[in-house]
Amino acid sequence: MSPWKHAALATYYHATRPYRAWWNARAAAAMRAPVMILFYHRVADDDANSWTCSRRVFERQMHWLKRNCDCVSLAEAQRRIREGNARPAVVVTFDDGYGENNDFALPLLVREKIPCTYFVTLHHVRHGIPFPHDMRMGNTFRPNSLDDLRHWAGEGIDIGAHTRTHPDIGKIDDRARLEDEIVTAGEELQQFLSRPVRYFAFPFGLPANMQPAAFELAFEAGYDGVCSAYGAYNFPGDDPFHLQRIHADEDLLRVRNWLSVDPRKLNVPRYRYQLPTSTAPATSSVEQPRQIGV
Template identity: 50%
Template sequence: MRAYACMTGTLRGRLVNRLARSGDAPICGLFYHRVADTTPNDWTIGVEAFRRQIDWLAERFDVVSLAEAHRRLIQQDSKRPAVVITFDDGYADNCAHAVPMLIDRGLPFTYFVTTENIRNQSPFPHDKAAGAPLKPNTLTELRTMADQGVEIGAHTLTHPNLGECPPRQIREEIVGSIDQVRQWIGRDVRSFAFPYGFPINMTPLGMQIAREAGIRTICSAYGAYNIPSSTREYEGALHFRRMHADPEWSRFINWMTFDPRKLHAPEPINDTIWLGGEKPYQRLHEAVGAGS
């Protein structure tokens, strides 16, 4: 991985500089689940590894909120590479280290929660299946975060694969979670993240329901960069791509320094809705071909 990053470093730098000059610098969306040193699993990163990542990001990127990323994308006003930090599900362990670290550093982030697990204080289904019933956040923790300026977003009621759900359940899961978060924190809810977040888990109906419920930023989780010239609002909302914050340092650095392979990430089946028919990353492919 290090050798590959070194071999492509010059290309990456030229490409980012070219895009930044026209307000088209990439905006990376990162998603975490749980930050802790206990019960390691594929969706947990250690405390020191997390600290190292966010300090590295703060030195090299504009760390911005989802709302600011939305503005930069729509106004094509991205003069410097930026990153958005998000969390999915809502693990209590995050309040021990990750949340205080980010707040102490003044770094914005969005916290997406699966509401029924929090309401019932029941473990998430994927943790039950793995034999590790980890504790979800409490309502008090969510309200405290919201009062500290953290954006709380919706992540469905029960964390189903919405790509396999009937229309009625899709609506209940999306609208129900948005309404529940809004009621809990006493604030508007403008962001939604699809559970699992791969193209197969996302549907045009789900996108439509989220928009109609007042969501402005709809997040996926299958990788790739957000480029202003390839981003379009549709009825006031946009699709924001995120990638996993890999706990392995060399892979993390590789993804965050604009790996050209991420230009070819799979597209959700509904991308023609969001891009107005334009080929995704068309400007990027042109920039790569043009050189510096």
């Protein structure tokens, strides 16, 4: 972020703090506090790209989360979405499965007892092949191995499914391919880990990267929930199966701004899906939220 943008955000953040404190207190009193789910990719000090977070910033962010929110698992997040939530809650998730996370991020999460769901792309963690979005930028970052994942699962990190090959799910017309990416890849991951894989995260995670048939397959396969990634908050009363996530920016101020509920971010258009019934096919839409919070 440029220095002037940072200064503008700092001014906005501090100017709106009284309003946020009032808004959050009312939401908490009404059991409508937000449930926020962050997604990271890679923690390393090489400043490689916009989805790499430095070790120092990641550590500061984890300490800020512990001081200001309840750090919970996805299962606990779903319970709060179903039953009500009296304190801002946050879940830490990771996507793809980068080997560098073995060195700092995952040990820190285990040491600090911060629950985490770690979504991995099966083909890459199984065969050690770098991710296509990195290759396009000339980077050959090493993915985690299955042995890494077995180790971290044993340390309490929840491993989730992130397809077989990291495709754009919204563009897949072939039902068999969709089933392989969402269901079969998750089942194979489960077998490799000898542990249940309960959650699925859509690659890219914008509304255009999803489709109702994918929700239907994930639901029928028995996943407990699926994650999108377009920057929306979850509130009690929302659909607990569809967990909406926020990108964890490298900038701590931006994360603090998001997680103290930025009034501007309450109107992020949300993806809605409708599972098929005996009389109607599956549908989806993107809606502006009518009334969020209190």
